[in-house]
Amino acid sequence: MSRALATTNPKTIQALPSQLDPARMPAHVAVIMDGNGRWAKRRGLPRVMGHREGVEALKRCLRLCSDWGIGALTAYAFSTENWNRPGEEVSFLMTLFERVLARELEALDQEQVRIRFLGDLEPLPSGLRQLISDATARTAANSGIHFNVCTNYGGRAELVHAARRLAERVAQGEIDAASIDEQTFAAELHTAGERDPDLLIRTSGEQRISNFLLWQLAYAELHITDVLWPDFDQQALLAALLDYQGRQRRFGGVDTLPPIPT
Ligand code: FPP
Numbered sequence: 001m002s003r004a005l006a007t008t009n010p011k012t013i014q015a016l017p018s019q020l021d022p023a024r025m026p027a028h029v030a031v032i033m034d035g036n037g038r039w040a041k042r043r044g045l046p047r048v049m050g051h052r053e054g055v056e057a058l059k060r061c062l063r064l065c066s067d068w069g070i071g072a073l074t075a076y077a078f079s080t081e082n083w084n085r086p087g088e089e090v091s092f093l094m095t096l097f098e099r100v101l102a103r104e105l106e107a108l109d110q111e112q113v114r115i116r117f118l119g120d121l122e123p124l125p126s127g128l129r130q131l132i133s134d135a136t137a138r139t140a141a142n143s144g145i146h147f148n149v150c151t152n153y154g155g156r157a158e159l160v161h162a163a164r165r166l167a168e169r170v171a172q173g174e175i176d177a178a179s180i181d182e183q184t185f186a187a188e189l190h191t192a193g194e195r196d197p198d199l200l201i202r203t204s205g206e207q208r209i210s211n212f213l214l215w216q217l218a219y220a221e222l223h224i225t226d227v228l229w230p231d232f233d234q235q236a237l238l239a240a241l242l243d244y245q246g247r248q249r250r251f252g253g254v255d256t257l258p259p260i261p262t
Contacts, residue, residue, distance in 0.1 A: 035204025035228030080154030112144030119153030155214030
């Protein structure tokens with residue numbers, strides 16, 4: 001059976017569940033997709049089968065976010081620390097990224113998804129880099145959900161890279177050190193041009209940020225669920241969104257109004 005994103009034509013759009021307030025949806029959701037290995041272990045399967053099933057969960061989540069009017073989904077697919085995993089698992093993941101991207105690109109493009117890969121892409125296999133470059137260019141002008149896949153991504157590395165870039169620009173006389181503010185700093189991050197996530201979902205019950213979007217998550221609401229990533233389904237996303245809508249966001253102030261987006 002085809003596992004392509006668009007399996008039916010025309011695509012069936014999932015209506016927003018009535019429990020959710022359409023006016024209070026997050027504009028940007030970030031996910032730490034944890035628990036793939038444990039999902040596989042519980043079934044007596046090799047860990048990598050959890051990653052394969054994790055792709056299905058990611059497709060499900062992306063489609064639901066798109067259908068429910070969420071503007072951006074940012075997923076943590078591979079961290080700078082994930083190179084420390086056994087060699088076969090790293091190779092499996094790289095091949096999986098390649099296969100999934102090659103297989104899904106057509107459907108993603110048709111569904112107007114704009115895909116970007118965030119992180120230091122240089123150390124990735126050249127075939128994968130080529131696919132990433134093609135997918136990014138092909139979908140750049142799409143009008144739908146922004147789908148950001150953090151690959152060889154580390155929040156600290158991203159901050160160091162931004163600081164270095166700004167130092168270079170100061171040294172070249174391009175900008176004045178005194179003019180560096182939050183906006184100029186954010187413009188040097190991989191996420192430049194994207195609004196900060198409103199909601200971070202982490203699966204499998206771990207209560208950590210794990211070097212993910214350290215700058216961008218400053219005011220995000222956190223939702224931690226015991227659901228393992230491959231099991232993350234419509235019900236789990238709905239629970240996260242209901243949790244989010246129950247929060248009072250103050251952004252360090254006293255009222256619930258979000259700051260004016262920059
Ligand atoms: C963490 O679970 C998961 C990962 C490091 C990989 C996530 C990648 C995917 C779901 C594939 C995404 C595919 C594309 C094309 C973007 P874990 O292995 O740490 O689980 P554990 O904590 O139970 O061991």
